[in-house]
Amino acid sequence: xxxxxxxxxxxxxxxxxxxxxxxxxxxxxAAIIALKFGAITLSWQGxxxxxxxxxxxxxxxxxxxxxxxxxxGASLALSGVIMQGLFxxxxxxxxxxxxxxxxxxxxxxxxxxxxxxxxxxxxxxxAGITISAFSGSLLIAVLTYSLxxxxxxxxxxxxxxxxxxxxxxxxxxIGLLTYLASDDVLRSITFWSMGSFANAxxxxxxxxxxxxxxxxxxxxxxxxxxxSLLIGxxxxxxxxxxxATEKHKAILAIALLVGIATAFVGPIGFIGLVVPHIxxxxxxxxxxxxxxxxxxxxxxxxxxxxxxxxxIIAKPAEVPIGIITALVGAPYFMFLLFRxxxxxxx
Amino acid sequence: MRHSNxxxxxxFLTIKLFAIxxxxxxxxxxxxxxxxxxxxSVNSIIKGLNAQNQVxxxxxxxxxxxxxxxSNIGYMRAxxxxxxxxxxxxxxxxxxxTSPHKVIEDLGKYKVKTVTTSKITTPDSVYQNIMLIGNxxxxxxxxxxxxxxxxxxxTGAIKLIPPHTRQKVLFLLQISPDNVFALGxxxxxxxxxxxxxMDNIVxxxxxxxxxxxxFMALTPDVIMVAKVNSQFQLPYKVxxxxxxxxxxxxxxxxxxxxxxxxxxxxxxNTALLVxxxxxxx
Numbered sequence: 271x272x273x274x275x276x277x278x279x280x281x282x283x284x285x286x287x288x289x290x291x292x293x294x295x296x297x298x299x300a301a302i303i304a305l306k307f308g309a310i311t312l313s314w315q316g317x318x319x320x321x322x323x324x325x326x327x328x329x330x331x332x333x334x335x336x337x338x339x340x341x342x343g344a345s346l347a348l349s350g351v352i353m354q355g356l357f358x359x360x361x362x363x364x365x366x367x368x369x370x371x372x373x374x375x376x377x378x379x380x381x382x383x384x385x386x387x388x389x390x391x392x393x394x395x396x397a398g399i400t401i402s403a404f405s406g407s408l409l410i411a412v413l414t415y416s417l418x419x420x421x422x423x424x425x426x427x428x429x430x431x432x433x434x435x436x437x438x439x440x441x442x443x444i445g446l447l448t449y450l451a452s453d454d455v456l457r458s459i460t461f462w463s464m465g466s467f468a469n470a471x472x473x474x475x476x477x478x479x480x481x482x483x484x485x486x487x488x489x490x491x492x493x494x495x496x497x498s499l500l501i502g503x504x505x506x507x508x509x510x511x512x513x514a515t516e517k518h519k520a521i522l523a524i525a526l527l528v529g530i531a532t533a534f535v536g537p538i539g540f541i542g543l544v545v546p547h548i549x550x551x552x553x554x555x556x557x558x559x560x561x562x563x564x565x566x567x568x569x570x571x572x573x574x575x576x577x578x579x580x581x582i583i584a585k586p587a588e589v590p591i592g593i594i595t596a597l598v599g600a601p602y603f604m605f606l607l608f609r610x611x612x613x614x615x616x
Numbered sequence: 617m618r619h620s621n622x623x624x625x626x627x628f629l630t631i632k633l634f635a636i637x638x639x640x641x642x643x644x645x646x647x648x649x650x651x652x653x654x655x656x657s658v659n660s661i662i663k664g665l666n667a668q669n670q671v672x673x674x675x676x677x678x679x680x681x682x683x684x685x686x687s688n689i690g691y692m693r694a695x696x697x698x699x700x701x702x703x704x705x706x707x708x709x710x711x712x713x714t715s716p717h718k719v720i721e722d723l724g725k726y727k728v729k730t731v732t733t734s735k736i737t738t739p740d741s742v743y744q745n746i747m748l749i750g751n752x753x754x755x756x757x758x759x760x761x762x763x764x765x766x767x768x769x770x771t772g773a774i775k776l777i778p779p780h781t782r783q784k785v786l787f788l789l790q791i792s793p794d795n796v797f798a799l800g801x802x803x804x805x806x807x808x809x810x811x812x813x814m815d816n817i818v819x820x821x822x823x824x825x826x827x828x829x830x831f832m833a834l835t836p837d838v839i840m841v842a843k844v845n846s847q848f849q850l851p852y853k854v855x856x857x858x859x860x861x862x863x864x865x866x867x868x869x870x871x872x873x874x875x876x877x878x879x880x881x882x883x884x885n886t887a888l889l890v891x892x893x894x895x896x897x
Contacts, residue, residue: 308702309699326725449824452822468694468719581698586673586703587696
């Protein structure tokens with residue numbers, strides 16, 4: 271019996287290591303392809319040499335873009351895993367409790383309010399959008415969470431209902447801003463809402479990397495907490511977790527991850543929803559630590575491929591990445607739902 | 617001997633100076649051969665200057681004017697730096713509302729010359745843009761002639777407007793058979809109405825959807841409908857025609873492209889609007 275358990279554990283470990291290495295190799299290949307190909311195909315020599323236009327393109331445009339894409343993909347996937355684990359709901363997504371709509375509402379308000387300022391510098395505009403999106407995401411998350419507090423505890427059912435109400439409110443706000451916007455602002459809003467990595471820079475990559483690092487410190491106990499929640503809140507209490515503190519930390523981390531990602535590249539759907547589901551097929555649902563690691567890598571891989579497709583499909587023009595992720599993510603998600611190949615046990 | 621050496625040296629320097637002058641002159645006179653043109657008015661001016669053969673990439677809105685060998689760089693509000701650079705341009709001419717504007721600015725880092733046209737505030741902005749584009753394309757003479765032609769057409773048309781005939785106009789943009797927007801202040805429609813000495817009856821900023829009841833409540837003297845697709849039937853046809861008949865309101869239909877017509881066709885567009893609204897020849 272003990273030999274059999276040890277053997278199963280050994281096989282699982284080998285499977286995890288194989289999957290982990292495979293995902294890393296795939297991510298590396300995807301990154302190389304994304305660096306080399308695009309509207310302009312860079313030569314291999316251009317990737318290595320220290321001067322020339324290829325090198326300039328690589329260092330100033332492609333590399334920061336690919337880095338940002340990977341980090342945003344990882345952020346969104348991580349937020350999806352935490353949210354689904356916390357709400358014990360496989361359909362949970364940062365958008366569900368209004369974080370994405372909050373980020374969008376605040377960003378659109380910023381775009382509209384500053385549209386009368388003709389000479390706003392590019393950096394100020396970018397910083398403004400970043401701060402607005404993050405504030406919107408965090409504020410809405412806190413508001414939704416506060417509404418869900420009942421007798422000192424956060425009630426998941428009320429949280430989801432509050433999320434629906436807040437989403438509707440943000441939707442109305444976005445509609446109102448769109449209605450008030452002039453033709454030019456309306457066009458800016460439309461394109462921001464489709465998402466794009468065109469303005470990615472090293473500073474955006476560093477900012478997102480720092481956010482992920484801070485969140486990983488904040489969430490160092492969260493995988494175990496989420497594992498224990500699979501059995502029930504009572505079990506989590508027995509293990510010594512302070513439920514309120516752990517939930518607060520998790521929601522703050524989700525707001526940070528989603529807010530920063532949305533701030534830099536606009537709202538990108540389906541990564542947070544689909545990636546954890548796909549990774550559960552590989553790593554199962556019993557270890558959130560593994561699920562978080564695998565989802566982060568797979569989120570980075572999926573978004574790198576999506577951005578590569580966005581750059582290549584209509585070159586020299588670019589297709590908004592939100593369209594690509596929705597076109598790929600939605601049918602795949604429907605395929606998963608219809609096949610019912612695995613039982614959702616969150 | 618010394619004198620002859622000096623003569624040789626002077627002669628050599630003169631030849632060298634002449635060669636430098638020739639090179640400099642050639643450098644300034646050389647016409648850009650790989651031009652990216654962004655925006656309908658920019659492309660209209662390029663067409664007016666007969667310089668389309670220099671163009672290698674244009675935005676989605678203007679692509680229909682060009683052969684298939686010209687690349688589509690996408691929507692003018694979402695241009696990509698890498699996409700533009702992939703065409704290896706030596707000049708990029710863009711309208712002031714091209715975005716992100718930083719993309720146009722960054723082209724300079726890659727040794728691509730850029731020209732951005734002025735925002736249209738007065739008719740003079742149109743004439744300045746013609747000269748700006750003509751100079752950038754190395755065709756100042758043609759630009760000067762085109763500017764004069766457009767100026768004569770536009771001012772000639774404005775002179776035809778009878779005095780004391782200001783009317784209230786409702787300008788509608790029809791984007792689908794049943795989807796109509798009223799064009800308010802700070803729109804191109806508003807600019808055109810002011811230019812042809814008409815009053816925009818709509819006072820809100822930008823464009824807003826308009827219902828059947830909405831236009832009846834406004835009581836305009838003229839309703840102008842700019843259609844995105846000429847095949848569209850008149851919006852709210854029955855109500856609009858009944859209302860027009862009852863209140864003797866003039867209904868004018870136009871191609872929506874006229875709203876962006878600040879290029880080489882500016883004079884023709886002015887004349888067209890004046891003729892339609894004031895019934896003059």
